[in-house]
Amino acid sequence: MTAWGALPMLAVMLPVVGMVLALPLGARGAERLTLALLPVGIVLAIGTAAAVQAAGAPVVHLLGHWAPPLGLALRADGLAAAMLVTAALVVAAVALFARADFGTAAGATETRAAFAFWPLLLALWGAINLAVVATDLFTLYVALELLTFAAMPMVCLSGTRATLEAALRYLMFALLGSVLYLLGIAFIYAGYGTLDVVLLAGRARADLPTHVAVALMTAGLLAKTALLPLHLWLPPAHAGAPPAASAILSALVVKGSFVILVRLWFGVMPGLAAPMAAQVLGGLGAAAILLGSVAALRQERLKLLVAYSTVAQIGYLFLMVPLLVAAPGDEAYAARAWTGGVLQAVSHAFAKAAMFLAAGLIAARIGQDRIAGLAGAARLLPVPVLAFGLAGLSLMGVPPSGGFAAKWLLLTSAIEAGQWGWALVILAGGLLTGGYVYRVMAAALTGDGTQPALRRPDKRETIVLALAVVSVVLGLLPLAAFGLVQVGRLDLAP
């Protein structure tokens, strides 16, 4: 139990209580409740980050005063704090954006989509927060359940046949992932008598049951994170959902299972060096970067292009794994690879949310989302097109964006570790990303030969631009500011 330990606990419970109350409140009440909770959630997340930074150590809350292994703890370290702040800001932006699509005017009757959207959004927020601060592998499973059961209906909010099929396919992958993860948990408990990540870190043995357990859980989490070749569910699901839902799904939901994977690999079993397995994960990440980017280049529809771009950007996250496993006991080196991975997760969250929301505004205004039909879009919608471009810079890794800092850190770590292959993949991925972002920008910037139509200013444009600007400005932060994400890294903890 540490001072300010209640902050992460409140950050988890706030959206959960909102989700529960949203049901009796109905669509309009739930919308207003969500908007009221947003500033509180942001304050809690920033407060947690400040507490972690000030203490230089994780803040911990023991639930019911019971300490693990008997009880459960919530523990915010630097990674958790960074993800809490990211989630709070992205959820806030998406909620403000979504009022136009899922808002309910006073006196209007409740609609199905509006009824469902707000509690689902709150549930996703709570699930992400729980996934980054829980330390018990079973509590993390509950977080994954919340995440899946909130994300799946988000995919098919529009109720069309295609989105229902996409949602069902997502559910199959996600449930398979849950089953594998749960099976792994059973082995861990039988082998160690505890499921607490912090306690397990000191006890993990390199025996067969442990390896089987970690392999099962890793496979399950990869299915949920959509790492190639388990990405098949992602493009139709993320491209078919309404823009606000796509933004949350691509920006945050796939990161929840990724953070759990990081806890498993570098929390539970840092001692069990598995260089071969780490190389395999890195290889899958590299394949995702290259194949995902090529697939994005070939898409006809804007939202599918953005969805395939997510497949590729998830690949970068996994480059962190072989780089960290290769850490030759060099603290500065490990810190760089770690910061690169976390920064990639954070900057991609902002950039991808901006991209999906911009794509949504563009598609809504010109009535379709074929890339070939984007001519004149920049004149009609200069702000969303600008936001799309800025977010694209961050995904490409052009300085001074957040994506640049992330990819630069990964690149230099790869070179330092002598793993040149990853460096080449990062560079090639950047070029390919530039290619597909250029395709969209070039199409949008061509005139369509007609008289300029009237611009319709839309308050939502500001939200989209703000997200894109954040994804760029992250790169301007001095590297010292990223000391936060090092706090409480389990493989560093004494």
Add this chain to the structure above:
Amino acid sequence: MMVDALLAAAILAVALATVAARGTFTATALFIGYGLLLAFAWVRLGAMDVALTEAAIGAGLSGALLLGAAARMRPHRVALDRAPGRAMTAAIGLGCAGVTAALAAAILLLPDPALSLAPQVAAQIGTTGLGNPVAAVLMSFRAVDTLLESAVLVLAVIAAWSLAPKGGWGGPPGLVQPQAQGGPLALLARLLPPVGILVAVHILWIGKDAPGGKFQAAAILAAMWMLAWMAGRTAAPPVSARWLRLVVAAGPALFIAIGLLGWLAEGAFLAYPPGLALPIIMVVEIVLTASIAVALALLVIGPPGRRA
């Protein structure tokens, strides 16, 4: 030993038959049988709480849910994916065999006797006032997991309702049931609910000291409600009914409120004041039972249908 071997063989056989069955109804019937056999296995392992839950939720409610889904699917043609080729089938078979071998080897290599937190639970259970160690884990030591799972049930109702087809919003959930005139269903719908409610209350109350508790009690209550609904004796309330939504949300909301009060008064979320743990836990259990029962029934009944 003989009994256990037979039971294990039967579980495997029924599991195989469930997977191999071609018809959805056959597969569902076998799945229910499989759940009941599993419940027996838990009894043999001395895990009465798990056995009760498996029978009530694993076999009973999941079975009803699957039967309902099968009935909804029957009028529609189901598109079957093309069967994988011979090489693919062989590869899948090899992969499954490899995973099975790894699992089997890992199970044989686990420490024996298995590591367990049971002694620690036994040492600390006095502080909760409960006699049933499972209840103590669920409501005190790992109470936040239970709390979050109860919130997952609220989310599940919202998710199920979000699948309502166009034009169905606001009406009663599920398909309209014709009133059963005579026959076993009508008789059971009159006879069973009073008995079932009594049994559920008993299971809820003894849950503090013996196997039982809110999930099992709620599953029985939900079954009784569904029985009356299936016989057409009671209509499901519309999804827009405020009281219905309040009942579903009440249990988790109260649990969270208790947790936050624990934080304010005792300094930790879900900490119970000394001496008051048992009454607080029982109040939460009772309200949660009502919420879980309604949520489970609503999940089986399904989303609102298309209005004519």
